[in-house]
Amino acid sequence: MGPFELNTTISNLRNLRESDLSAYDAVYLGNIYCRIYEDNFLERLDDLEEGIALVKGQGLRAYVTSYAAPRNDVLPKVQKALETAAAAGADAVEVHNLGVLRMVHEQFPGMPAHVGGFANVYTDAGAEVLKEYGAVRFTPNYEISLDEVGAITSSVGIPAELVVHGKMPLGVSDYCFLLEYEQKWPEKCPTLCQKNLFLKQGDWAMRSVGKGVLSGKDVCMLEHLPALIAAGHNVFRIEAAYETPEYRLKIAKIYRAALERAMAGDGTEDESAWIMIGEHTAVGLCNGFYFGRTGAEYVGKRTQPAVAC
Numbered sequence: 001m002g003p004f005e006l007n008t009t010i011s012n013l014r015n016l017r018e019s020d021l022s023a024y025d026a027v028y029l030g031n032i033y034c035r036i037y038e039d040n041f042l043e044r045l046d047d048l049e050e051g052i053a054l055v056k057g058q059g060l061r062a063y064v065t066s067y068a069a070p071r072n073d074v075l076p077k078v079q080k081a082l083e084t085a086a087a088a089g090a091d092a093v094e095v096h097n098l099g100v101l102r103m104v105h106e107q108f109p110g111m112p113a114h115v116g117g118f119a120n121v122y123t124d125a126g127a128e129v130l131k132e133y134g135a136v137r138f139t140p141n142y143e144i145s146l147d148e149v150g151a152i153t154s155s156v157g158i159p160a161e162l163v164v165h166g167k168m169p170l171g172v173s174d175y176c177f178l179l180e181y182e183q184k185w186p187e188k189c190p191t192l193c194q195k196n197l198f199l200k201q202g203d204w205a206m207r208s209v210g211k212g213v214l215s216g217k218d219v220c221m222l223e224h225l226p227a228l229i230a231a232g233h234n235v236f237r238i239e240a241a242y243e244t245p246e247y248r249l250k251i252a253k254i255y256r257a258a259l260e261r262a263m264a265g266d267g268t269e270d271e272s273a274w275i276m277i278g279e280h281t282a283v284g285l286c287n288g289f290y291f292g293r294t295g296a297e298y299v300g301k302r303t304q305p306a307v308a309c
Helices: 013-018 045-057 072-088 098-107 124-132 146-156 177-184 222-230 245-263 271-279
Strands: 005-010 026-029 061-064 092-095 113-115 135-138 161-172 198-201 204-208 212-220 235-239
Touching: 005 061, 005 245, 013 045, 026 045, 045 061, 045 072, 061 072, 072 098, 092 098, 098 113, 124 135, 124 146, 161 222, 161 245, 198 212, 222 245, 222 271, 235 245, 245 271
Parallel strands: 005 026, 005 235, 026 061, 061 092, 092 113, 113 135, 161 235
Antiparallel strands: 161 212, 198 204, 204 212
């Protein structure tokens, strides 16, 4: 890996083909929330094999994710997805479940495992157990602060993958909330959850993707990248599984340029980048829980970041 890694998530082959990935270093393939998401890589294994080849053919690292909350009846499908990932030469798999991590550790010992955010890593003790089962990277629980993340990485010795932009995952359910309204709307499953559907009350908002709930505001750590680099972090994700290819590319270009500047010791900001971010922000910006504040607040010099309404 170079001085840093910038990655994202893509759920299906159509979206992968439509996306310009030139600003990324790696891509996670698969939708972690729903088995019937449109042509989900995790269910269409021929597509997964092709997707891995397409990503690696562009000189990028191809990662395969897995379901955030798998039940027993889903494990055979997870097993087949892991087998496909290994056979196709995936560079790592992401797991959110200790049982799936054990599957990877025992059956695919040469496959690096990344622990996802829904594994709920809150402590160094928890991360240490995951490391013993072969985890080489973890996404910390989205509710813990950067200080807590730093304490875990220092103690355990494996890097944290940080969401630096995009809607923060907040929850997952086995039941699709949107199906209750399917008959009342023109959009139907399996494309219904790809629409911009927000639950709003005043300034508060969350985005529903059916079986998953995301923050309504976009996490934005652009002006904090130099501090993240100085703290030793170098693996960053743009959370864009439910975003457009345009969002995925334009936001990545902004962050890649800013990361390259930060790596070179240049902390200057591109003012035009903030305009572009505003054009691709539906509700507003926040920092999640990174600074020990409520997830909807924005902390930084830009107390009122420009956003598109």
